[in-house]
Every structure is written in structure tokens, then in C-alpha cells.
Amino acid sequence: MKSIQMKKLWKMISAGLAGVLAAGMIAGCGGGGDTAKGGDAKVLKVGVTNFADTLEPTQNFFGWVVMRYGLGECLTKFDEKMNVQPWLAEKWEVSDDKLTWTFKIRDNVKFSNGDALTADIVKASIERAFQKNSRAATFFEYDEIRAEGQNLVIRTKKPLPGMPGFLADPLFIIVDTAAENGRDFSKEGPICTGPYEVESFVKERAVMKKNPNYWDGEVPYEKVEIPSIDDPNTRAMSLQSGDVDVAVNIAAGDIDLFKGNNKFHIDEISSLRTVLARLNQAPGRILSDPKVRAALICGCDRETYNNVLLKGTFIPGKAPVPPSLDYGFDQLKDPNAYNPERAAKLLDEAGWKDTDGDGIREKDGKKLQLDFVVYNSRAELPLYAEAAQSDLKKLGFDIKINTVDYNLVDGMGIKGEYDLLISNITTANTGDPEVFLRWYWKTNVNGDNPQNGSGYSNAKFDETMEKLSVEFDKDKRRALIIELQQILLDDGAALFFGYPQTNIVNSVSVAGVKMLPSDYYWITKDIKPAK
């Protein structure tokens, strides 16, 4: 009997200790804010989110990571206003028939292994992208690519006004194809022209080292360590504790910790991204009824989600293209602005009524139940989903949130395995929204436009899209893009939640950290130790 009482005593003591420990941990986390260490002048540490399993630039969207890590470069790049600027190409021109583009490749560029960059290698590299990833053909199709001295000549099948912007997409990162014989790019990383080269890479942690042959000035750091910290909260804490010098995308819940703190610097801009829920409107789906879609959209109080729940770190959504890009955001009319009374009326009209009094509407014995696919590596996505779920519940929708791993989302989107699917998408990866609008809403005939897995199809939209794809005049392009957006809004094609401000936060021991609207350029040669 005695031993049992002793045991009990021990149990009590250990329980008490566990409590004290937990309290200590919480207190410890709170105190972390003031301990930021000084940065190392030789090693830069950057906390990022990473979705890439390998550094093969043609695999999925992994090229983005290759560019973000300061490894790969393209022929062109975007500046802070999304104008196309020279990068590995110093200039370009298009022939009078608008079909032949000539890019002059810089003479002084070397790959990290010392090989000189020639137009031949650029040609081989672009052809390699076409060969390995079908997404390349959704940008442009060519009759011929040839090298003439240091000039790269591309002859396209039809006039393509966006050509220089297409080549800025990280899919077209220039790699040293000659080096591929003795090297597995996906395991050891590609040979590129950026300021850093791969020392080691696993998904969770990359280490880059100085590229000794860099062409554009002195590389400031010997080494860049890039831990992948997908959890936004942990990322913020790593920055506070000095484990990293720079962190990308600090979440709304944490940004106040860095604002007004003189140990950190925040660079925040309106991004080109849009957070939207794709609505699966394929025949047979509940959302194939335009009235139900309209009810769904106007039942969501997007002003409150963005201004209150996300503390204004997002701009309330309305149209496909965010207001940071000048494509008529203010003149577009959203027929489905927040109006719960109208939403209820629309559902009544569509025949959805709550007959059994459980708060959920039915029609023909079927519940108004929708599957909402969400991933949570971006902090705002589950928040939007739950807020919408809560608002729509009041209207008689039963929204089932299905949290899945990010790697599954792309496939589910393509196959249409959802009613709603949330995404945070960049709208102008080629400089303007043409590709974005085409990918997600141009009619998908037998998988020729795979990203549109929602079943959306509108002949007027396809026709206007066709016009846009060959239009060179800037003003006319703008008018067409506005027209396209209005069609989507009138059709209730998707639910546009909001537009993120994106940020990069750095400790003041580091200088030159900048977030550009196009989020391909995180680690650049301009990031230096602060003096």
C-alpha cells in the first residue's frame, strides 16, 4: 500500500513539474524578441518557405525556387513596376512581321563552372525546358530557335506580344546543358549563372556558396544557408531569435512583432497575387448552377475578412487581377458584392430550401454540402476558408473543409476533385495577367488547358482571350483584359477573397533586402552585410 502512495506522490510531483515546464516554455517564447544576434559578415541565413523537392528548374514550379535562392537567372527579369528588363540578354528586338525575336546575349557571362554563356547553350537550355515540361508550350510555341553568333533568334508560330516577359519565367532559367553529362541536376543542382551555386540541397535545408565566376560584380557572402521553415509562426520566431537574418512572408498574426522594432526592417508591397477559391462548375456539380455560385460569392463578407481578420495585411477581393496592377480594378463591377439577403433569395429561387429544419438547405433530397479543399502552408488560407464556412453556414450551406498537403493541391485542381479549392496565385508571372487568365478559365478541351479543372467555359471569354494573345498595343491589351475580368465576374467564375501584401523582413545587420512584386527574386547579389 505504501509503495502505491509513493507512486501517487511522484505522479503529482511530475504533473506539477510538467506544468511549470510548460509555463516556462511559454514565457521563454515571449522573451525571444530582444535577443536578435548580429549577422555574420560571411554567412547569410534566410528563412523561406519551400515547395520544391529538387532544384531541377523544369520540374513542376521548382524553377521558382532555383531563382529565389540566387542560383538561376533568365534572359530577362521584371523590375518593381513589372516592366521587363534585360538580364542575361542585354537587348532584344522583334521583326516587322512580329514573328521573329532576336535576343542579344551578354558576352561577359560565365556559368558557375567557368563555361562561357553562348547563344548555343541558351538555345539548348530553352529547348530543354520545352522538352521536359509541357507548361512551356502554354507560354509560346515556336517554329525555330537558332543561334547566330551571340544572338538568339526565336521564330514563333503567331505574333506574341508577351515574348520578353515569357522568357523571364523561371521555367526558362538558363542552365549549362553541356555540364549535364556528368551531373544530375535534380540531385546536385543545375549549373547556372546566378551569384550563388549549390553546395547542398534537401527540401528542408539548402546551402549555397559563392559563385567564383559571377559576371555581375562582387558576391557579398561566402555562404547562404536557407532553412525551409514552412510554418509561419516558427519563421517569425526564428527571425526574432536570430536563427535567420532574413525571413519571407511574415504572417498577419506576427507582423506587429516587427513593426516599430528598430532591430528589424520590413519591406512590404502589394503583391501580384490573388487568393481565390476555384469553383467547380462542371455539369452535375452543385455549383454548376450560376445562381448558387452567385449566392455563394455574395454571402461572403470579404471586407471583414481582409480588414479585420487579417488586420489589413490583405486588400479585399473583387476581381481576378489585384489593384496593384493597372487593369481597371475600380471600374470593374462586381455583381456579387456582399449581400446576404440577396444570397438567400438566390438560393430560394434556385430551389434550395431547408425543409427538415437542420439549418442546411436541400434540393431533391440532396444537401447543399460543398467540399472546400484547403492547404495551410500559407497562414491566411485556412482563415479565409473558416470565415467563409461560418458566413455561408448562416445561409444554409454546409461547407466541409478538407485540409490537404500542398503537394496534392495542384493535382486536385487539375482533376477537379473539389467544389471549392483555395489558392494563392500570382496573376502576372509573365508581366501581365494574360497567362493567368488563360490558365484558369479558358475552356479546357480534353486537357489542353490542364489548369482549368473547374469546368468553366464561356465562348465569349475564349474569343476575347484569342484576341488578347495576338494584340501588341498596350492600351488595347488593357481594354481586353478588363473585358475578360468583367466576363468572369458576371459568370461568378470564382470567389476572389483578397490580395496579399507580401513582405520580407530582415534584421538590421543585413542591408539591401527587397521584395519585388514578382516574387522570384529573394536572394540577390544586392543583399549585403550592413556597414
Place this chain on the structure above:
Amino acid sequence: MEKKMEFIRQHRLFTFYTVLVLLIVLVALFAPYLTPQDPMEGNMKNVLQTPSSEHLLGTDKLGRDTLSRIIAGTQVSLFMTICLVVLLAVVGLLVGIASGYFGGKVEMVLMRFADMMLAFPGVVLAIAIAGILGGSVVNTILALLVVGWAKYARLVRSLVIKLRHNDFILAAQVNGTRTRDILWRHVLPNILPMVVITGAMDIGTMMMEIAGLSFLGFGAQPPTPEWGLMLNEGRQYIQTAPWLMIYPGLAIFIVVAIFNLWGDSLRDVLDPRQE
């Protein structure tokens, strides 16, 4: 009455813990009437409010009252845990009695299965199963059931084997009692106390495992007010709104501690070997 008082006097601690357990059960049963505000619906204009007289434990990211959610969570957590433990005991009893009493090939097959399950690290396997099935309350219980039954089956089997060759069983067999009646009248009553004790002592652990799966996103899905899920939601605001983690954490801590202590004292009361 006299006897009851005597029992209470002899088992003071047990009585005390039982009262606490009953309190928790009452909170769970009457949760819908006890919540000061609607745990599912909040005012989105009032998010992340610090604890105040209006919201004693503050509000969460959608402006829902944290206290109400914790109270409602008692129901969810307790319901899931009790379901799980009862299922574990039932499956364990069926498998254990079958293999213990009949032996032979039945035992071989069932016990090798049990060995297989025991060879895996439990929580990891549960995560894998819940991950494949997809997150939901039912799937969490299923996942933990698949992982946990083997322990109960083994326990019951060893108890049954010990009993099987006792004289009273043999006597019943000689008298021609039907197998069903032997199992029901003679075997079950003799092993039930041990199973009940094991189950009671497991309640706390199971509650933790359920909360753990929910925390990882494999259990209850939003907007269910489940403690593990609430912890996960609060995690994003650990520095700016710590009450979102502290109070659900405290709720788990208190309830699990009470059930563990109660399980211990129940063993002291029921287990004849301790006398």
C-alpha cells in the same frame, strides 16, 4: 446507506476523484446549456480580444468566445475518448477471449496480427492511418482503434488462458454447459475488472492522443471546437494572443490529470491483488 458511507470513508481519494470526473461528465452532457455564447458563431468584428468581463477567456481568430469553445470542446473530446475506449475494450475482449479460450489456429492468426500491430510505433501508425483516411472525428477514432486493440487483446487472452484450466470452468464443461454460457457467465465476469481498470487508466492517454491527432490536422476539422484543434489554431497567435493556446492547453491538462488519477484510484478499489 451505512454501507455507502463506509465505502466512502475507506476510499476517500477515489470518492474525491469520482466527484471530479462526474463534474466533467456533467459539463460535457450539458455543454450546450453551459456555454455563455455560441461556440460556433462569432462576431468577426471582434477578433482576438483579450480576456475581459464579456469574454472571460478572450475571443479567437473568428471572434468566437474561447470559454464557450472550451466548454463545448469537453463534449467533443469526452465523447470521442469514451467511444474509443469502449470500442477498444469490446474489440479487445472479443479477440482476446476467442484466441485465449479456443486456442489453436484462431489464436495463431489473431495473435500474429496483434504482434504486427504492436511492432509499429503507435502514434506514427495512427498518423499514417488518419492521414490516409482523411481527417474527421470518426476516422481519428478508427485510427486509434486499429493501433490500440492489440494491447487489450493480449491482456484479455492472458487472463483467459489463466482461467481456462480452473476447476470451475472444467466443471462447467463436464456438466455440458454451452460454450456461450461458459464465456458469458464464468469467463467474462472474471476478467472484466482488469479490462475496466485498463480502460479507465487509458482514458487520459487516449484523450491526449486524440488531441494530438487533431493538433496535427488529422482529427477533428474546423469549425469543431476540439481542444487539440484549438491549440493548433492558437499556435499562429502564440505571441500576440497567447490565451488561445493557454486555456485549451490547461483544459487538456486538467481533464487528463483528473482521469489519470481517477483511473489509478479505481484500480486500487477494484483490483483484488492490491488488498
